[in-house]
Amino acid sequence: MADNKKMVEQITDMEQDFAQWYTDVCTKADLIGYTSVKGMFILRPYGYAIWENIQREMDARFKATGHTNVAMPLLIPESLLQKEKDHVEGFAPECAWVTMGGSEKLDERLCVRPTSETLFCEHWSQIVHSWRDLPLLYNQWCSVLRWEKTTRPFLRHREFLWQEGHTLHATAQEAIEETERMLNVYADVCENILAMPVVKGIKTDKEKFAGAERTYTIECMMHDRKALQNGTSHYFGDGFAKAFGITFTDKDNVQKTPFETSWGFTTRTIGGVIMTHGDNSGLVLPPKVAPIQVVVIPVAGHKPGVMEANQAVVDALTAAGFRVKMDASDKAPGWKFAEYEMKGVPLRLELGPKDMEKNQCVLVRRDNGEESFVSLDGIEKTVADTLQAVHDGLFAKAKRNLDEHCYPAFSLEEAKALQLERGGFIKTMWCGDADCEERMKAEAGMSSRCIPFDQEHLADVCPICGKPAKHMVYWGVAY
């Protein structure tokens, strides 16, 4: 296929310029459109269909864990945003403000939601009275705005799509369990649906969400060995509830303050999918979210019976629940091959007169280019197995990339050198002091990614300051 690979639309090789390769994939696989407002991107049909598939998987898991969806307003009055001090400090600098409604100047300016904690809290302060009203397990699918200076498709939009879960609990214990439960849901979707291995851990205070007591995160490693934060889950304690005056009468008839969580997962994960699995032929999609799982390409479609045989395969696979597209256009086979490779379709199925004679077809895997002749009998089972093999292959490859690029370091200099020479996650002990974090950032260009759940004892002291170590930290260069 090598000759055809670059026939459709030339894309930059990733080894030559990873950033340009990424942008090429976003635009030439028809995922993203640019608009006249910086940082506000269009999710084109093919890009949005990936998000719809992710949404469906996520939403089913949210509902299975007892959550219900709601719709909160788009706009937040400035006074409401200001009720929680840390929260407003974190978000106010990147708010977009509505100041006019129709031809009238508003009395109070309204922020386009950057996140909705304040709205949920205001609502809960009105509807929560008794322990019987708890827990409240809410989620919403929407877009949020953050007026970022630097923007990139999927990775950093001024407007992005996400879900934000918000829950309220009678006890701290229950809220912490919820925070961890939803982190595990995110990890499950990343690993088992998106084929992206994750490192689970806790953010340092410096990196946690504005207003949170504790932020859990899943961190992924991209093909270029940079880190992508791919979903966070926050435990708020009772801070927000106190700021908003939410109380409930508990079983013991005592008035108490409840505990809160929130958790979010965004379209940036699509950027992560691109940078985890993609190659120099374009996008490589994990089968479970690919808008087209199998593209069927008739060979010599003008010959008797060929179109009918292809249609029969399409019908059988569609009936079995696969997302299938047949391309019977008059474009050259080589063009078609390159086009669906660019779009990351996990499996290509070719069927022509010679195959028909042998009751077989050709299956070509997008992830490794492997071609095989398979029987048309039981094609549904073969396709299911092959798609699973593609998923497993993608996961294994990404896991190898992650595992092979995690290096322990025992001094700041070593950490810096490892990042420069090899990239990836550098793991060191850490005293817990923000000053050491700042130094790592300033001198080695790395932020703390997380304090991973899987702790190792590398040494007794923090390699930055020499004081006793509290945790092992993963450091990296982050998107």
Next chain:
Amino acid sequence: MADNKKMVEQITDMEQDFAQWYTDVCTKADLIGYTSVKGMFILRPYGYAIWENIQREMDARFKATGHTNVAMPLLIPESLLQKEKDHVEGFAPECAWVTMGGSEKLDERLCVRPTSETLFCEHWSQIVHSWRDLPLLYNQWCSVLRWEKTTRPFLRHREFLWQEGHTLHATAQEAIEETERMLNVYADVCENILAMPVVKGIKTDKEKFAGAERTYTIECMMHDRKALQNGTSHYFGDGFAKAFGITFTDKDNVQKTPFETSWGFTTRTIGGVIMTHGDNSGLVLPPKVAPIQVVVIPVAGHKPGVMEANQAVVDALTAAGFRVKMDASDKAPGWKFAEYEMKGVPLRLELGPKDMEKNQCVLVRRDNGEESFVSLDGIEKTVADTLQAVHDGLFAKAKRNLDEHCYPAFSLEEAKALQLERGGFIKTMWCGDADCEERMKAEAGMSSRCIPFDQEHLADVCPICGKPAKHMVYWGVAY
């Protein structure tokens, strides 16, 4: 059940004050929450779940007719909104404007989308080149803002949820067919999913969408005989495409301008459902969108085997695909009955020790209060049939309300008197002149609802001016 009806939360009788009854249902059935910004309502879990069910039905129909979903930006630069003259005149007065991003004043203010024609057109002007690129059949699910002065739950929000379909075609003929196709999809969902009979027709020029050449509408009659516009589909001709410079090279190698449509359906339809089917006990939900289709209430749940028998019914119905909830709480049966009546649950199933002896349960229909003893054998089929009967009963009742309150009138005075005395839709001939429409509004308080597809010849002349009649029009007092 009469004694229990008002036990949960008192609501106003609709005969006493229809508007207050409506607001009571919205708030006490937990559909809507108020916020500190006027006209920006919360769709609470129970209200949002109805919307999710409507979305699922709509979205399946959109996809079956070849449409794909996309996500366009939230914000529209003022200069972009101004490109189509009629459109900006219609929408600018009710735009909310973002003027600040972070701490900086924006060079150009950005409108929070009231509708997205301009964004689709800008995008299409970049991606459309050849007849091969057409048609483009796009849809998006999102919220839009219109800075209304008067607001009411569901019926008139400053922010409301909707879908907006936008399509682009090589020929006018094809675009008109699309406009009509999507109107029929709306009518299908209204009648067959929401049990709301519709009148299909075309809006007069005065009432059509800003920038449209022709607007199709479905109009419904509420219980108080007022009209609700419940979905519109617009044919734009090539007006927008010309304003945005969208062209394509046709098969004959000639550069041409394509033709456009858009169509929208909003959460206001939930207001319509409430006012079509509701009664003095609260909400009455059409089974196909009810978040809970069957509520199962164990009778004497403490007696041996009762909970198990109830759980078995819940499991059987859930496995059969119904949305079922069991309320085994310690609340009084009367409270439960009233609660689920208020929430409009189509079927209540009661099962206690005496029923178990007879291998039966009690089914109570929300729409007409009918109780019946039915066998537990084949309960899935019985429930399916009864839910269909509820749907049919709701539709028949609403159709009767519509049919019985459509009156022909042959003078302005008669039209005015009929509306005052009986309400409903008044049908008259019409010359096609906007002046006569204005007079009907000024003197009889009615706007034109539509020029219905089903035309009748009531007379030769317009009863308002006496000039020759062009169409028969439906007039009404609209929400």
